[in-house]
Amino acid sequence: MNVNIKISEKIMETLTASIKKTEPNKSDKEILSGADAIIRILQEEAVDTIFGYPGGAIMPVYDSLYDHNESIRHILARHEQGAIHAAQGYARASGKVGVCLATSGPGATNLITGIADAQIDSTPLVCITGQVASGFLGSDAFQETDMIGISMPVTKWNFQVTKAEEIPTALAKAFYVAQTGRPGPVLIDITKDAQFDVFEFEYEKCTKLRSYFPVPDYEISKIEEAADLINTAERPFVLFGQGVILANAEKEFKQFIEKTGIPSAWTIMGLSALDTDHPLNVGMLGMHGNYGPNLLTNECDVLIAIGMRFDDRVTGSLDNYATQAKVIHLEIDPAEIDKNVPTDVAVLGDAKETLPELTKRVKSNSHPDWLQRFRDCDKKEFEKVIENELYPSTDILSMGEVIRLISEKTNGEAIIVTDVGQHQMIACRYSRFTKSKGSITSGGLGTMGFGLPAALGAKIGAPDREVIAVLGDGGFQMTIQELATIYQTKTKVKILLLNNEFLGMVRQWQQLFFEKRYSFTKMDNPDFQVVAEGFRIKTNRVIKREKLDVALDEFLTADSSFFLEIMVGKENNVFPMVPSGKCVSDIRLE
Amino acid sequence: MKKDYTITIYTENQVGLLNRITIIFTKRKVNIESITVSQSETEGIHRFTIVINETKEAVSKIVKQIEKLVDVLRAYANQAEEIIQQEMALFKIPTRVFAHGGKAEKIVRNHNARVLTMEKEFTVIEKTGYHSETKQLFDELEPYGIIEFSQSGRIAVSKTDKGISGLVGEPKDEMISEI
Numbered sequence: 001m002n003v004n005i006k007i008s009e010k011i012m013e014t015l016t017a018s019i020k021k022t023e024p025n026k027s028d029k030e031i032l033s034g035a036d037a038i039i040r041i042l043q044e045e046a047v048d049t050i051f052g053y054p055g056g057a058i059m060p061v062y063d064s065l066y067d068h069n070e071s072i073r074h075i076l077a078r079h080e081q082g083a084i085h086a087a088q089g090y091a092r093a094s095g096k097v098g099v100c101l102a103t104s105g106p107g108a109t110n111l112i113t114g115i116a117d118a119q120i121d122s123t124p125l126v127c128i129t130g131q132v133a134s135g136f137l138g139s140d141a142f143q144e145t146d147m148i149g150i151s152m153p154v155t156k157w158n159f160q161v162t163k164a165e166e167i168p169t170a171l172a173k174a175f176y177v178a179q180t181g182r183p184g185p186v187l188i189d190i191t192k193d194a195q196f197d198v199f200e201f202e203y204e205k206c207t208k209l210r211s212y213f214p215v216p217d218y219e220i221s222k223i224e225e226a227a228d229l230i231n232t233a234e235r236p237f238v239l240f241g242q243g244v245i246l247a248n249a250e251k252e253f254k255q256f257i258e259k260t261g262i263p264s265a266w267t268i269m270g271l272s273a274l275d276t277d278h279p280l281n282v283g284m285l286g287m288h289g290n291y292g293p294n295l296l297t298n299e300c301d302v303l304i305a306i307g308m309r310f311d312d313r314v315t316g317s318l319d320n321y322a323t324q325a326k327v328i329h330l331e332i333d334p335a336e337i338d339k340n341v342p343t344d345v346a347v348l349g350d351a352k353e354t355l356p357e358l359t360k361r362v363k364s365n366s367h368p369d370w371l372q373r374f375r376d377c378d379k380k381e382f383e384k385v386i387e388n389e390l391y392p393s394t395d396i397l398s399m400g401e402v403i404r405l406i407s408e409k410t411n412g413e414a415i416i417v418t419d420v421g422q423h424q425m426i427a428c429r430y431s432r433f434t435k436s437k438g439s440i441t442s443g444g445l446g447t448m449g450f451g452l453p454a455a456l457g458a459k460i461g462a463p464d465r466e467v468i469a470v471l472g473d474g475g476f477q478m479t480i481q482e483l484a485t486i487y488q489t490k491t492k493v494k495i496l497l498l499n500n501e502f503l504g505m506v507r508q509w510q511q512l513f514f515e516k517r518y519s520f521t522k523m524d525n526p527d528f529q530v531v532a533e534g535f536r537i538k539t540n541r542v543i544k545r546e547k548l549d550v551a552l553d554e555f556l557t558a559d560s561s562f563f564l565e566i567m568v569g570k571e572n573n574v575f576p577m578v579p580s581g582k583c584v585s586d587i588r589l590e
Numbered sequence: 591m592k593k594d595y596t597i598t599i600y601t602e603n604q605v606g607l608l609n610r611i612t613i614i615f616t617k618r619k620v621n622i623e624s625i626t627v628s629q630s631e632t633e634g635i636h637r638f639t640i641v642i643n644e645t646k647e648a649v650s651k652i653v654k655q656i657e658k659l660v661d662v663l664r665a666y667a668n669q670a671e672e673i674i675q676q677e678m679a680l681f682k683i684p685t686r687v688f689a690h691g692g693k694a695e696k697i698v699r700n701h702n703a704r705v706l707t708m709e710k711e712f713t714v715i716e717k718t719g720y721h722s723e724t725k726q727l728f729d730e731l732e733p734y735g736i737i738e739f740s741q742s743g744r745i746a747v748s749k750t751d752k753g754i755s756g757l758v759g760e761p762k763d764e765m766i767s768e769i
Contacts (some may be wrong), residue, residue: 148606153613157660160605177660211602211663335654590699 001120020177032201034194035060036163038128039068041171044203047099048458049073049090051083055103056143057130060195062101068369075460075489078481080534082453084114085479088123089457092440093415093465097179097247098457105143108189109150113447115185116154121269122246122443124183126174127151133193134162145214147189147314156184156519164197168204176206181214182333183246188388216334218349227361229302235291235370236262237300237325239285239314242269242443243307243332243351250274250436252355253306261366263374266295267429274440276412276431286314287578288425291385291587294578297322298585299373306330307351310340311444318372320583330354338351384589385575390430396569397545399426399498405552406468406496407432414466415440415458419451419475421503426576427470437462449478455493456486466494466556473499473525484537486561494555495537497565500572501525508573515581532563594623595649596673596746599638599656600630600663607661611638614655620644624677624743631753635663641744663758668748675746679724680706681715681731682738688713694734701727712737 032040038061042050044249050072065074076081080102087098098118102108108129118125132141157177159170167190173505174186201321230236244253250273257264257274263282264274274281283290285297294316297303303325308314309358315321318340329336329343330351337346347354363545389400403426406414418424428439440458442450455469476497488492529539538558542551548566554565578587601607615622621643624660630637642649649667656665687694687710698705703717717727724741 149609152606152610153617158606209660212660331659335651335658337654339651339654 029200029202031198033060033064033196033198034161034167034190034477035064035196037164037167037201037203038171038190038195039064039542040201041071041203042099043068043096044070045171045175047072047097050076050099050101050462051077051090051457052088052101053077053080053083053103055109055130056108057104057132057192058101058107058128058195059103059130059395060192061128061130061190071510073460074101075456075485078484080110080478081113081449082479082485084111084125084127084484085117085447085450085453086457086460086482086485087125088118088121088450089417089440090116090461091123091125091457092454092461093458093467094461094471095437096461097124097175100125102127102382103130103143104132104147105145106141106207108147109145111148111187112150112154113445113449115151115187117442117445117447119156120491121402121442122183122242123185124179125185126171126178127185129187129189130195131160131191133188134191135193137162137191147187151187154185155187158187158189161188161190161194164194165199167194168202169206172204172206174210176209177212181212210491215332215350216348218347218354220357222345222347223354223357224361224399226304226330226347227358229326229328229345230260230262230304230358230364231365233302233365235296235300235307236260236304236367237296237301238262238304238306239267239308240264240270240273240306241267241308242273243330243437244273245307246271247307247332247351249307249355252352252359253456254278256355256359256362259364260362261364261371262304263367263371264273265289267311267314268439268445270308271428271441272433272436276433280371282371283378284429285579286311287316288429288574288576289314289578290378290429291381291560291576291589292374294576294584294587295377296373298324300325302326302328304328304330305341306355307332309336312340315340315584316586317581317583320585322584330358353432353444356394381576381589389426395545396572397542397548397566398572399423399500399568400430402496402498402548402552402566402568403427403430403470405549406556408467409552409556410468412438414438414468415462417441417451417455417458417467419469419471420446420448420505421472421474422500422508422572422574423470423472423498425505426498435465448475451475452479452495453482453485455489455495456482458491459491459493462490467492468494468496470496470498472504473497473501473523473528474503476528477525480531483532483537483563487536491561492559493561494558495532495561495563496555497528497563497564497580498568499525499528502566502570504572505574507571511571511573512577528565529563537561537563539565541565541567543567592643592645594641594643594670595667596670596675596744597638597640597649597653597656597667598641598746598748599640599665601638601659602638602663603634603636604660604661607636608638609658610659611640611662614628614652615640615642617732618648618652620648626743626745628745628766632758635758639744639746664730666748668746673746673748675720675744676718677721677724677742677744678716678718678733679727679739679741681717681727681736683715683731684735685709685711685713687734694731697727697730701730703727
């Protein structure tokens, strides 16, 4: 008891001291509360939108926000996980830092899934969480959680602020670290007393840290070595990832592959960095990627990986992964070199700088016979898989035909935000993109529930683009409450539910690898149309093919958010497939 | 093949950094054999000395992940022959064993150990040396009854003529020496 009284007295003291300090001062420096300083810093960092949810320990910041809602738009999510996925969608669509605000304890812990997702998918985020007053730290106070400890394994950097005067340096460093080099999430935990306290405010953006080198200097000798390998290669193959998009190097990338004539395949994070219909775009890598890129990975003689990290979903078994090839890796993060696949030539640096240097040194070339091998594989895949998925011969609607129509009707310009599962693989495989940052998906973490809030954030981050959330019935229900946020913010998100009444991807694995023992994958769903209407969102449902085309037109032309549910085949599978633990050339077409 | 590696890390002095570094080991289920944190030769820069028993490949990946941390200045991994290293141990043994025959005293002298304090009931002996030397002393004193034993983690300096001071602010490279 005594301890508590002491703490309260201490807080009261600081509070009275704060009030005293607000009297006019003679120096030029501004006197601001910690909370006002936070808002001011967000303005200095050109933050126009933040995603959050209020609560006790963050109330001073919310109070300051009340006076600045003209310059900073606050999106009130319905769950902190929704807020952070929306911030991720915003960051991925706009290329800017996503900012997220939450209170201490449960508010902050609800952010963790999104932080982990942003960490593994290199999304720049600054999360500001409230914390109990510094005097209460460690006392198991109401809504106290050790956020620094909890978020440490999943943040690029984090810091706890216990004094108002630490706020400018901490936030300046947060914005710098989040968006430089390989981007990532940063969490700043700010005690409530630090938000209340006043101090002499001064802000300077962070541009350098002596312990942090976000972009390694590239070595010309490495680029020359890489160019030599490429110039003598007979069957070179490019794999590109999100690094190309994060470096804003889409143009430089295209120039490189066009000069060398190298067939190029993408990881799902690299999707849309190169137009889908580009003649050198040979498709998707990995477990549910295209047949050619997987099979021919084990036949190329030089493998050129650009801004990708050889995730196990891309490589399958490493023992038999491209062992015949010389590997060139263009990468900004030194820790990715040799992490999974041994590299012959590592070109560290920013792809925006290294790619033009490489392009300068490579010969103009073409590889028609080699490219034809991919085309031959495409033909086989089309006959065995794609034709049936895009133009099904039965009455049952397929996910693929819906995606095909969406791409046709939007000319590949829309942003497709997906959730996780079968629909995600189908959307990535069959969407045609003509603009970069067109695909937003939870790649590394595979976070169900990501799609709906991320689509909301994406639309806010890229208001001029059509944004379509492509969801499955499982993931949709994980963050379904964000329909309320979409309604309240009047955000024109188009929500497409591909409903197969199953947790389809798990069911597919149960069918293929667990003797069709469908353990807890059947979903007895609510009437989604009624649910969406309850959230005051316009809806429609398609069961039969003849209604699909018209329904999609209505969906896409609606001038408000719209929910369209499409009942698709319950037991359709996604193929091709590299079974878990198998090597890429073991890819199955059926 | 697994071997002992000494990882030296120079960091900013920041709360929580110890946790951030050890997470890199726990995430990979790598056991830390010993860890020592102290100030380095440069004010404001801390030095971690961590010993692990792992393969070269695993050590290399761990060192890269450590260097990637925003507040880490440098990280290096070395094998025993590349560094000068010592550990310190304190032995508390009954004073009476020194009384008759003087065998315990001979052991202490042979090991170049030092008597720190001699009380009526117990004597504290300090031994600085390699892990194996401490172990040997322990084995020899054990029959006389060790009341308490405490050993420090390994501390080490490199065999090169360079420290951290000239490297602060320079890009990170050469993380693991070629073995």
